[in-house]
Amino acid sequence: MISLFRRAPEAGPAPAAAPFPFPYEGPEQLQGPLAAALSRVVDPEVSMSIVDVGLVYGVTVDAARVHVRLTMTSAACPVIELIMDEAEAELDTVVPPELQIRLELVWEPPWSPDRMSPGAKRFMGW
Template structure:
């Protein structure tokens, strides 16, 4: 992935963009066995001087693994976010997730 191209909205220091993308790619949605980035669960990342804020959604409000995915996202981000920066992973429901949010690779893996 070339610099400046991110599969979700990103605001923050350029040197953190790729490490954050790669950290979130390591988090797998166990229900579909795909990266949460490819499933389209990441709505955006904003990194400020105080915190790294990630807006994430689930494919449905009844998702039984939401806490697991959030915990894993926080753990992976903790490996790449500079010490002292608060990591905040926020679960959001608007706009609702749709299959159109999936990456082309994700759609191919699902046979769509």
């Protein structure tokens, strides 16, 4: 006799969640939309998202604002204004209207290729 039912495999430990691409502090329901918005911002010099390049140093959300700390690969980056403007525009699509958006350009710690996502490192041949 052939059984049509299979025994379910023993449940093992749940796979570890992938680490979030940058430090985040705030309501859980905004974490994904904010990360997605920032992932849509492309650094035109390398044709990759600012999240993959490692330019987002952190996001903090409180009762009044969304504070995003960004850096650039170099202080001489010719597209700083473009990236900042696009980041603000993308965030504006997901941030609740009662919250202010504050982008802060920081230089410490200095950016390094170690901040890049594994996919970005592969793309760059590192």
